[in-house]
Amino acid sequence: MALTGKRRKDTLHGDCRTRLTRKNNTRGHTSLPMQDLDRLSRTFHRFAEQECAGMSALYESLCHSLAEDRDLLAISANARLGQPVPNLFMAAVHWLLLAGARHAVTDYYPDINSEGPARGDSYPSFRSFCRDRIDDITALISTRLVQTNVVRRCAVLLPAFAVAMGREQERPLSLVEIGASAGLNLLWDRYSYTYSDERRWGDPNSPVPLSSVIRGSLRPPLPESIPQVVFRVGLDLNPVDISDRYAVDWLRALVWPERVDEARMLEDALEMAKDDPPEILAGDALELLPEVLQGIPSDSTLCLYHTNTLNQFPSEARERFSGLVEEHGSVRDLSLISVEGRAGHHHCAVELTQYRNGLKTNRRLADNDSHGNWIQWLESGNALTGSKD
Numbered sequence: 001m002a003l004t005g006k007r008r009k010d011t012l013h014g015d016c017r018t019r020l021t022r023k024n025n026t027r028g029h030t031s032l033p034m035q036d037l038d039r040l041s042r043t044f045h046r047f048a049e050q051e052c053a054g055m056s057a058l059y060e061s062l063c064h065s066l067a068e069d070r071d072l073l074a075i076s077a078n079a080r081l082g083q084p085v086p087n088l089f090m091a092a093v094h095w096l097l098l099a100g101a102r103h104a105v106t107d108y109y110p111d112i113n114s115e116g117p118a119r120g121d122s123y124p125s126f127r128s129f130c131r132d133r134i135d136d137i138t139a140l141i142s143t144r145l146v147q148t149n150v151v152r153r154c155a156v157l158l159p160a161f162a163v164a165m166g167r168e169q170e171r172p173l174s175l176v177e178i179g180a181s182a183g184l185n186l187l188w189d190r191y192s193y194t195y196s197d198e199r200r201w202g203d204p205n206s207p208v209p210l211s212s213v214i215r216g217s218l219r220p221p222l223p224e225s226i227p228q229v230v231f232r233v234g235l236d237l238n239p240v241d242i243s244d245r246y247a248v249d250w251l252r253a254l255v256w257p258e259r260v261d262e263a264r265m266l267e268d269a270l271e272m273a274k275d276d277p278p279e280i281l282a283g284d285a286l287e288l289l290p291e292v293l294q295g296i297p298s299d300s301t302l303c304l305y306h307t308n309t310l311n312q313f314p315s316e317a318r319e320r321f322s323g324l325v326e327e328h329g330s331v332r333d334l335s336l337i338s339v340e341g342r343a344g345h346h347h348c349a350v351e352l353t354q355y356r357n358g359l360k361t362n363r364r365l366a367d368n369d370s371h372g373n374w375i376q377w378l379e380s381g382n383a384l385t386g387s388k389d
């Protein structure tokens, strides 16, 4: 059900028109202090170098050029405080293009131009589009948040769930996801998986096929069967409502143009979830967690997990979170799977913290790409039984 630029044009143009505040108070660059523009310029250059290089040639080149363009930097200054400005700006333009805006810049977007992206310098065209749609872009970046839901991260979570279930693979599971966004990664047991070592897992008829590359010589374990999930809930400060077309389109616009397969996985997962969306409680996980934990069936294996979320917690909140988990781990067995960035590295790490009879253990199970494109398993031996041979 991959959406092409054409189909989106037909379905979204109306939304785009009615939901945007057209006459927003757009600031010209003359009203901004020079140091603000300089700071934004550095932010765009840094984003291009550190995040786009090797991931999106289009965004890398556009963001380097935009960093030298005082007019567009002034538009970008309308982002809400604390938001990653380049991601927001590029998503706003992408949103308008996916919604069917007719402009030559679409030729450069691999997910819109089905004939393959045009060659040459995309910036003059991009700049002209941004100048034409200045009010729409301002309205989007001053109201929207950078909040994604990357479904392929489930391919990294799956082996960690296998380890968390350990010897009790038949026991039902209770799942609590912290920072669930649209909740798509709460449905990991309904997807099918193919790894580069040709192993497959899950319902082969699942409408959401995921794939990931295994790096290194160790094979990640996979659950022995599809588990029975008796409890699943997500917690999020700002749950994405997948019945809201506008919210879903924004989620899609945040996927970078070169990541055509990531967009397809997102669309497949949204389609599957829409008839039976997972429950997500709105609020601060620290406030919600104690009560949620009280409701978990005692005869299930409890797995808490979070992916690319704890970086949004201030350090004091991270400590409170660990304290809450520790407190609960002293009264019942539980596993906490963490998939988060590693300081000083471009990739992430999968860690498993377990409480068994009040005893805490912590292991780094794997390294992984932040979007689930690859996983490198780090433990030898039989991870399900704990045997070292």
Ligand SMILES: C[S@@+](CC[C@H](N)C(=O)[O-])C[C@H]1O[C@@H](n2cnc3c(N)ncnc32)[C@H](O)[C@@H]1O
Pocket (backbone or CB within 6 Å): 147, 148, 149, 150, 151, 153, 178, 179, 180, 181, 182, 185, 235, 236, 237, 238, 239, 283, 284, 285, 286, 306, 307, 308, 309, 312, 313
């Ligand atoms: C980068 S997104 C990751 C979403 C999802 N885990 C994934 O990997 O696709 C981080 C999510 O954490 C949520 N979040 C941040 N701080 C939170 C808090 N204190 N309590 C609950 N959710 C929070 C955000 O609203 C956002 O949806």
